[in-house]
Amino acid sequence: MITKFYTSKVLEQIKDNYIVGVLASKSDYLPKLGDDDEPVTYSESMNDVVFYVKALSQEPKEILEVERNKPMSKMYIGFANRSLSNLPIELKYSNDVNKIISFIRESLEGKLLLFKPVLTQQEKNERFYKNIDNVIVEEEDWKEGTTYYAIPRVNLTPEEFERKLLAEETFHLDQYNHAMPAPFYLLCGNYIYGNIKENQWRIDPTSSNTRVLTSPTTIKRVEITEDERIKFTGPERDLLVFIDEEYVNSTIADRLDNSGISLGDIQVNKISLTIEQDNNQTSSLRDIELHLEETNSKPLSEIAFIRDLESKTKENNLVYSREDLINFHTSIKSSALTILSGQSGIGKTRLATIYGEALGLSQDNKRMLIMPISPSYTEPGDILGYLNPSTGLYMPAESGLVEFLLNAQENDTQVHMLIMDEMNLSQIEHYFAPFISLLELEEKERILHLYSKDSVCHNSQKYKHSIHLKNNLVIVGTMNTDETTKDLSDRLLDRSNIVVLEKKSFLDIKKELSNVVKNNNSNSSGVEDAYGEVYMSWRSKNENWNAFDDFELEFFDKIDNEISKVDPLKGFSIRNIIRMGAYLNNLPAKSDEGFYIERDNAIDLFIKQRVLTKIRGPIELYDNLIGTIDLENGVPKGHLYELFDDNAAKKISDFSKTKKELARKARELSVNGYAT
Template sequence: MEIDSYFIGQLASEEKMKEINPVLSNVKVNDSNQLQFFIEVNNGLDIPADYEKYFKNQVIRCFESNLNSSEWDDLSNKGRYFRDDQFLKFAKNKLFIFKVDVNDSLIGTRLNVTKNSLIVKEKPKNISSNNEKTLTTIPIFRDFNVNKFEKNILDSKSIGSYEYLQEIRSPYIVCGEYLYGEFKNFEKLNDGWHVEYEDQIKKIPIDFNKYKDDILITEHALYLDENFLYDTLIEQGLEKLGTIITKENKIYVKEIDNTTNDFIEEIISEHEFLSTYKSNLKAKNLVYDSKQIINFHTSIKTRKLVILSGPSGTGKTQLVFNYAESLGINNSKSQFNLIPVKPSWTEDSDLIGYLDTINNIYRPSETGLIDTLIEANNNTDNIYVICFDEMNLAKVEHYFSQFLSVLELQGNERKLSLYNKEFIGRVFNADRYPPEIPIRDNVFFVGTINQDESSNSIPDKVLDRCNLIELVTPENYIELWSKSISNSLYKNELKQENKVETVTRSMLNEWGDWHGENVLNNKEIEIIKQLSNLFNSTFTIGFRTLNHINSYLANLPKNQELDREEAFDLQIAQKITPKIRGNSEELEKVFDEENGIFKILSKYQFKISNQILRRKKKELDIYGYTY
């Protein structure tokens, strides 16, 4: 069973290993030629009470396959001998953040690092090198801005849905640039964490970056020595210089002149939106990997076509529907338009409509697409999501041909042609349906495709113009689904559906500060160059693909679970690997064992891409062809 908390630790000392078992080493290469090592937990206070018995006189086992570190990849690739010695040097100044899986059996209890949970960090130089359990976890809450966060504390409301600890033991927490305390108790309810405190709470703004030698700063928590916390941040900081916030604090409201300000918009942050999105999915017992959710959101932000691929029943349409719901627009037929694609569609008139030249009337398709685009053009600050459901039931390149060209254009150049301008003055409903309709950047296009015998393949011209996300169910999805059902979240959270605030285009534009510049680093560019040289005789990695990858990485939300290396791996998987198609002869160079793609894309750094490539290689070996 997995403990729903993140722990931090260092490589277990030899002394600690001897206490547990005199024959065990803290690092060794096992009989399967796999490196395994043991970690000692340093934040013992974060162990949930129900699990404390399992951690007594225990260390956590981890395998090399869990390591997602380019530094270790480089070290291990230099030589496969003496890996245990290499790892001892590598781990000397490292801290490991991870989840724990408890295997309790008749022969005893074994604690393992949960698969895909390990994060490797450089140890700040002033953090103790011994393995005493002195590291304290200070949670960072990001669901609300500081004002909303403090208001919720004073009003006894939820301060956020912090998911990195099962029990919060620290009397101090962080929101924004402020350290808050001292709290008496934390309780997690259906809507998130609630706090209890005595008469007052203090806060102090702290520049945590000035303490990088003393504090390990991650997106979800601060980790620091207990002595440094109390001697410096609490005694010298919060207690002496902190500002008191109490329930007696008054809210001073500024009078607004309504003649000049008809409407003041409350900005919804990207963190708040993603939190709402995840809560909506969880409330309906829909199980998705958190990184898949962020991947989908980031792909949407690029304003390119996003296609969700996967077997029937993996929740592709639900992911889109709940995205619209979290934006606050799913109740509007015009702002969220779900278009079921029909197998009979053969040309773009099936999608957008046609000009009836006999009666001189433009007849839009029953899909309602044109009406949605017209409304979006007239309401540029509203967001519109158009989903083409099961879009490969018909040949995409036939009915979607005009869109394939239009969606690659920029700004005012994105115009959909309904009929020839020669008919201006002769079409009776031209006021409603002009010959051209602009497609503004407040319209987002998503498609879903099934991978079965009833569907058509996606041609390269479509792959070039989209982010193709292969949606897979999490490995432990049955357990997660069962847990979601048992918590009865649906009934409790469904009541809040109508309270979702609407996200506008101007809000969404605030979620990034990219202005079109190149954000690819040298290492990423070098990987793409190597792939391009490898694919030279098969296909090319063109400017369009480079622009899409660059735009995706630039739009990656900050302080989320999806880090830069994983995001780049996803872009290789979504923009490049889908185009690797052909027979064994055509792809012989690509899958060459010594100089092929597996040499360029390390299985540790590019896990997702490798999973897809291994599947394609297997198809080649069995069928002589992969698609």
Template sequence: MGADGLLQRKKWDVDFLGILASNEEVYESMGRHKAVFINSQNRLQFFFKVISETPESFPRNQILFTCYSTDLDKYGFEESYADHEYTRTNDLIEFLMDSLVLFKPTKKVLSNYGEVYVATDIRLVPKLESYKVNQQFKAVPIFKEEVHKLTKENFADSLIQGKYIGTAEGISIEPDDTPSIVLWKEGKAYSAYGLFDHHEYAHGGFSFVSNYGVREIPFDTWQNKIYREGNENDMLLFVDQETYSEMERELEAAHPIDEVLRETIQPEVTRLVEESVFEKDEQEENAILPEDDSQDKEEEFLEYFIQTTREMGLQYFEKDLYNFHTAMKSNALTILAGMSGTGKSRLVQAYGRALGLDATQLVFVPVRPSWADDSDLLGYIDTKNMLYRPSDTALVDALFQAQQERGKIFVICFDEMNLSRVEHYFSQFLSVLEMEPNRRILRLYSDRISQQIYNSTQYGPEINIGQNVVFVGTVNIDESTYHFSDKVLDRANVITLDVQPYTMLSSRNTRESKEKTRKPYTYEMFNRFRKQEGSMVLTDDELNFLWEMHLKMQKENKSLGIGPRVVKQIDHYIKNLPPNSYLSRKDAFDIQVVQRILTKLRGPEGLLKGLIGKIVEDRVEGLLFDLIERYNSVSGFAKTRDAIYQKAKELKVNGFTV
């Protein structure tokens, strides 16, 4: 492994926890017979096995790291080159028997040997009496006043507000590696904070976000179960997975600290912060955005959209708002589903307000139970008076206006869409919306009679539905509504929104907000948010997952499956996912499986039981669960698991899924 053979080197600035590997582990992983051996340079070389959680970007199958006896010189290990091989290797095994090791992973690519993973920056830590074989560990970052220049109160307040709190060396900063727990150290005492769902990392270090409110518990109970380097400047420690789960359960049971913290922060600091925020809000309220490119930035729009939902009292998670926006810009039809009273219609209003739409551009069409065909929605020809009579929904007027004013965005919302059968009154739209933009022609009546229609100048025989028109529907799922047919589901993203805990209602700023003066977003600005059709961005693993899922569905029931259209629409959604810290690509793929595929998984137990599976001790055993377990590198599939579990419950209780 001379310098001439070194072609490439990559180092992860992350600390791993490891232990000396066994001969069996080395043989199984690498085909070598010994974990400790004398190499060609007559030096002891050995393998560590990583026993801590590794970053998402790190190769899943890489668990062994090599290093050399010289890495242990600083700990007093002296290798006797004159001794027999057995004695030399046995001395090193005994030296490491009572230790675990902290190290940083480095990949070296050698011309002669290929990829080699090396453990560098070796630090030995004593093995605790509580150590068990096959234990797995998680890294927990440490923050403290001496390093981060914050008091404990300021630290907690920054966590609540999602502010940057500084760095923590040795832990991954990648978006998919959010630690759910962080520690504050004061003297020798620790406090644990959590549970965090995602994070951002920038010049100010970490900022953490908790969807359910930041909580605090003392860490004293677990201090005798930790592994750390032992220096005053330690920035992380390791706890075993069982202990980590205990901490998460205790944090989950604790109360959010928002109200308690507000009482402990110095009143003067609170007053200054509130005055600063108020002055900033007043400046924003009185400001007219300059006519430049800043307004068409998607990040700015989404920040304003989220702010608007908060001002309107809506309690949706940021990841759901990103999901909604991505679906709206990438799909012909988006459907918001859920129980009544969760604010689905108001969410569409908030989206329209964020876009700056006026009353003619944001059109709500209340669906009526009596609608039987598209004439109830669009209108009809009055043959007696030879007039076109548009329906009183104002939909046709809005579509003609959108055809004439291509530079504006129009959002059409069908409210309580499933009070009547969608495939009946919406049939023409279902055919039109899957066509190319220049072929999306909605036919009102025949060209042959257009000259006989007195108001044909106002209401022509056809409407071209441009891409400046976005369709969305709201639905309630109860006994008074109809379920969607596959024809509808094939063309729609069906989003079930989760609301935040009701305790968040009291923490919202209830100060009356004035309508801000903003330039409305034009169609050109909105269209810049869209990533147009092009080469597919789905990975081979994602496509293989969808193909295997299709085959399993087809095997169980020939009427089920995943059509090429759905695959292309999932790809288009992923392509249009904005860069953000709330909804990762893996979570987005998981959401698309639920919204585009599992919504169609309906039917009797006899057809679906093998596919969906059955509940065994709060876990589902079935073909789909086995599939997502095998493809856990594609996504954690949290939403998919929940959806399959719910459908398994429906099969068990009802004998069919809905």
């Protein structure tokens, strides 16, 4: 028997994947590592509590190869101090082994577990072990006998994906790399693609997760409904979904055979449609768009929504630049929290409300909540409520927030919008603290706890101990900057897009509004109420880091280094880069009507509203970074301005808004000795 050992690169590749499992039972064949034959036990040789997990989904090829050639347990071995991120700190350093065993058993038993596999090899004694990097405990219980099929989700729209497939171009499976067996199914949008054979796959050797599918016209797709998703989907990551294996191999496989649409047919239909359009000169552009939308099951146009939003603002006697509206829309799509700022009376709250109304949301249908913030709010209970220990009843706050969040949780296919009016009248970091932390997590982990699950709550049927904050929740805040308000902390600024609305001249406003009266709102599509149903499909699934070229990241590193010399906590954070990638990926597509922002302008906008907002302080600290200003020519003498004005910057953007904002801050330093 030949023993094969793997390189560190291969071992890291194995570890980059996910497996679904369940805590083993006594009836399973368990490794002989512990002091007894229990699935959770103490191992004196390891000086740790060990537990065993049984895989319920595909495993990496190398691990299966080792199992075929070497005696190795089929169970994955976890260690209390290395494999459990949720082990309480008091247990991590506890000598009470029984207490640790009880905690692990109670936490894991009967639950679906998501973990990263580790292949440990010991060349000295030629042994291999299947270990666990980190366990994520899912909310749902494991149904006895259920196994799962891991299906990669492609980070493209169905149209883009099908074009790549038909052109035999490479695409990324970012959470299902080359260490895993070739998948027979793929997810993209609402479709499952199947009828894929193993020999159709070609791996790109230069990348750990890039593949090509050959002979693509034989591939078929079927639509998966929301009810099916809820019923048959298990754990999932952003780009990987675990679906009931029996459902996939029976229902989906049969549906693909009997009613699946092949990519070959889709290609023929598109060619036929093009010929039809060329021969039929009487077809209007809108007829063609509708035909294409029907053919490709394409959702309602995002451009049409922005056009309707612009019309609605003017109907309400509000005039904003188109760039401000698109920036606001893109910020909401790409950020958990968007804050509208600007001169008092410019219509910040009304714009947020109109945006919701344009999506078909209202307080009547419980999909929009306008929550005025009181200066008296000091803790989360002021907006959420509390569990009364005397009566055993949960008492929701008068804000209506808990009921709104419960409705959003139960109707997760529909977007829900929370508007916090004048949110900085009180200290946001106090009353909004749980949300600030949770909204940065992945959707699966965003659990808002109202009270301890061990507490006695007589109305827990209505008010459960926790609420799942899903991706359908949109949060918009409005803020003023005067003596009655609180400043935003760096922590909050680092987690939100601050959109400052530009005030247009009175004459421009009059002209714009007179045109609206004359045109009688002829630009409205008349389908506003339907936008909220498809809003989430407009969000990009593209990898945020792929939004940048290498030279752009090098430039942003320079900016970060320059700021960090003054204050490392105010630099261009990794969070900012990721959010900028999301912002760029979510920009509306270019249209002939001009409802888009050029990419270079978008980068300029993002840095102004996300990076420069944190740079504030006294002249003693920021003299060199921001610089003071020559009041005659208006050019700041600061290191940041020089960086945004050099040749490397000009390859990315002219940074006109960023430089204008730096000039404003430099002027404040010159006059007041403090920049805001």
